[in-house]
Amino acid sequence: MLARQEMIDIIRRVYELYGFVPLNTPAIEFLDVLSGTAGQETQQSLFRVTNPEQEELALRFDLTVPLARVIAQYPDLPRPFRRYQVSSVWRADKPDKGRFREFTQFDLDSVGTESEIADTEILAAMCDTLSALRIDRYLVRFSSRTVLNLLLNFANIPQQRSAEVFRVLDKLDKAGVEKVRLELMQGYKDESGDFIRGLELQQEQVDRIERFLAIKSDSRKEVLQRVRDLFGPSAEIDAVERISDHLYALGYADNRVAIDLSIARGLAYYTGPVFEAVLLDAPQFGSVFGGGRYDNLVMRFLGERIPAVGASMGVDRLLAALAYLGTIGNEKSTARVLITNMDPALTNDYLQIAWELRRASIPTELYIGTAKQLGKQLKYADQYEIPLAILYGSNEKSAGEVTVKNMAVGRAKSAKLGDRNAWLAERPGQTTIPRGQLIDGIRRLLAELERTSS
Numbered sequence: 001m002l003a004r005q006e007m008i009d010i011i012r013r014v015y016e017l018y019g020f021v022p023l024n025t026p027a028i029e030f031l032d033v034l035s036g037t038a039g040q041e042t043q044q045s046l047f048r049v050t051n052p053e054q055e056e057l058a059l060r061f062d063l064t065v066p067l068a069r070v071i072a073q074y075p076d077l078p079r080p081f082r083r084y085q086v087s088s089v090w091r092a093d094k095p096d097k098g099r100f101r102e103f104t105q106f107d108l109d110s111v112g113t114e115s116e117i118a119d120t121e122i123l124a125a126m127c128d129t130l131s132a133l134r135i136d137r138y139l140v141r142f143s144s145r146t147v148l149n150l151l152l153n154f155a156n157i158p159q160q161r162s163a164e165v166f167r168v169l170d171k172l173d174k175a176g177v178e179k180v181r182l183e184l185m186q187g188y189k190d191e192s193g194d195f196i197r198g199l200e201l202q203q204e205q206v207d208r209i210e211r212f213l214a215i216k217s218d219s220r221k222e223v224l225q226r227v228r229d230l231f232g233p234s235a236e237i238d239a240v241e242r243i244s245d246h247l248y249a250l251g252y253a254d255n256r257v258a259i260d261l262s263i264a265r266g267l268a269y270y271t272g273p274v275f276e277a278v279l280l281d282a283p284q285f286g287s288v289f290g291g292g293r294y295d296n297l298v299m300r301f302l303g304e305r306i307p308a309v310g311a312s313m314g315v316d317r318l319l320a321a322l323a324y325l326g327t328i329g330n331e332k333s334t335a336r337v338l339i340t341n342m343d344p345a346l347t348n349d350y351l352q353i354a355w356e357l358r359r360a361s362i363p364t365e366l367y368i369g370t371a372k373q374l375g376k377q378l379k380y381a382d383q384y385e386i387p388l389a390i391l392y393g394s395n396e397k398s399a400g401e402v403t404v405k406n407m408a409v410g411r412a413k414s415a416k417l418g419d420r421n422a423w424l425a426e427r428p429g430q431t432t433i434p435r436g437q438l439i440d441g442i443r444r445l446l447a448e449l450e451r452t453s454s
Contacts, residue, residue, distance in 0.1 A: 002331045004319055007133060008086055008106065011313060014129045015084040015108050018121060023083040025066035031056040033069050033301075045092040059090040063107045064269070064294065064310060071111055071308075072301035079112025079306075086315070099286075100316055107291075109310030111298070116239060119273045119293060120246040122311050126277055126289050127256055129313065134327070135279065141260035142243075142275035145292070146236040147227065148264060154231060155208040157201065164199055166264040172213070173262070173286065181206055213262050220244045223259040243273060265290060269297045275311065285321040289313045333384040335365035336446055340377045343393055353390065353402070353438065360439045362446070381407055387449050388442065391430075402438050404431045404445060 028049065035043055035058070047059040060066050063085050071077065086106040093099055108125060110118040123140060130138045148166060152159055168183045175183075179196075182188040184206050187198030201209075215226045224241050231237070240259065247257050265274040272293030279288060291311030298306040322328040337357055339350050350366055357364040365386065367377050374391070381389045391403040409429035433441035 002334065003328050004315065006329065006331075007315065007319060010132050011106050011129055011315075012084070012086070014125060014132050015106075017128070018082070018108070018125050020082045020084040020108050023067070023070070023085055024087065025060070025063065025070055025085065027060060027088065028057050029060055029066055029069065031058045034058045034061060034065055047090045047092055061091050062089055062267070063087060063105050063312065064109065064267075065297065067107075067109060067111070067310075068294075068297040068308070069301050071298050071306060075302065075304075080118070081111045082109070083111070084108045103317065104315040106313040106315050107310055109308055111308040112306055113309075114295070114307040116242050117246065118309050120243050120250070122291065122309055123243070123247060123257060123275055124250055124252060126275065126311055127252055130277060130289070133318075133322075135322075137280040138277055139255075139280055140257045140275060140277045140289070141263050142240075142257065142273055143259065143261050143263040144236065144240050144273045145264070145270050146272055147240060147261070150231050150234060150236055151209065151212050154212065155201075155205045157205055161199070163268045165201075167266055168199065169209075169213075169262060170264040170266040173283075177210075177213075181210070184209065215261055218254055218258070220248075220254055220257070220259045223261070227261070240273065265292055269294045271295045273309070279318075279321050279325070282321040282324055285317055285324070287314070288318040288321060331385065333365070333386050335363050335384070335386045337362060337364045337388045337390060337442060338377075338381040338384075338386045339364065339366045339390045339392070340374060341367040342372075342374060342377075342391075346392065346394070346397065349392065349397065353392065356439060357442065360443075362439070362442055378405070378407070388445060396435075400435050401432050402435055402441075404433055404442065405429050406431070406445065406449070408449070 031046070031048060034046060046061060049057045049059070051057055067083070067085070071081070084107060086104060088102055089105050090102050092101060095101060108122065110122070123142060126140050127138075130140075145162075145166070148169075149159065149162065152162055152165065157165060165184070168180055171183070172180050179188060183196055183198050184201045185198050185203070186200065187196050189195050212227075212230065215223055215230065217223045217226070221244070224237060224244065227237055228234075244257075244259065263274055263276055265276070270292040272295065274290075274292035276287035276290035279285065289311060291309070293307070293309040295307040296305060298304070298308065319328065339354055341347075341350055354364050354366045367380065369377070369380060371377050371380065378389055385407075387407055389405045389407060391405060396402055406429040431441070431445065
């Protein structure tokens, strides 16, 4: 839980560096708010409920549709409106690696602007967030629904079929080229024996789609040139190029952000650039961060076109991926110091020491459990991996000093000494600090711990 909270805090700090402010939305919306915005597959995965008035409701499947409803409800909000939100969402999906029925998303959105700078900043914030989480090997990939619409024209596919075609293309990473080809055409039986209905496209149409999807390069400039060679000059390609150029100017090179024409995103409301991020050392977890431009979503509720762009971090999926990679911390307590509680007559002294340490911004816990023996209290510190323990009794009070035990050093040396008499003579990991110098002494010990652990 602490690792998860640390991740959320890091993400929040990055979002706030870009000027985003928090906004929360309800977990439950009227069904007609959520339905019709998600695409067929996501709509089928809605958790539906009925209120006492027999009105149909549903748990939100993302944080974007409720945001659009709020923007429509409060049209006087200053625009552009930049918000972030971290909350649970629910989808009745089949649970899988990195896929949960309840999970946390951390979104950022710019509402009320068509500027390509807004798209650029969302992509930059995605990169900065992953870097802030100390992830070295990631790739943010982006494309555009407007360029994919050019593909529909090129393949002689009616625009009204765009949602179903893009839904199938979005499966490319998970299902692979052959299954996507079959689903675009006659369909196929999956591993469970269920029949996946095809879109009944013609062979020539699918061949043209594959020519488009075959455009791949480590260079964004080369991808754009090859798309122009296929489709000819177009304003849609120029728009993607301007975003790419902005990213180059900011230092986000091809090894950080790539143009990947297979990126379609499954949700039906996207209208322009779409993007997602993957971890190169854990690709089986899929996209951990994704989003795009949705210029028409608010219109559904307000009747007015309000452009918007945003992205969503899958907190639980990313946490699972980092745990798989072994790159996430496993802290069990926020406390850096445990004050043992051995003498009821010294309760006020213990409270005073705890107050002093906390006032000095040193996270401190005073033991309030039932164990009376020192050994059991130290075991408690060990179980929660609290690095320092304070031992303070009547002898220490008379001498005007405090004994501090470094739990890690004590554990290591005790294992080597083995003999109780030797342990008593050496008192491994224990330091005596004058009572009046306790704060400086604790800070010094914690700094030493930081140096040895880094």
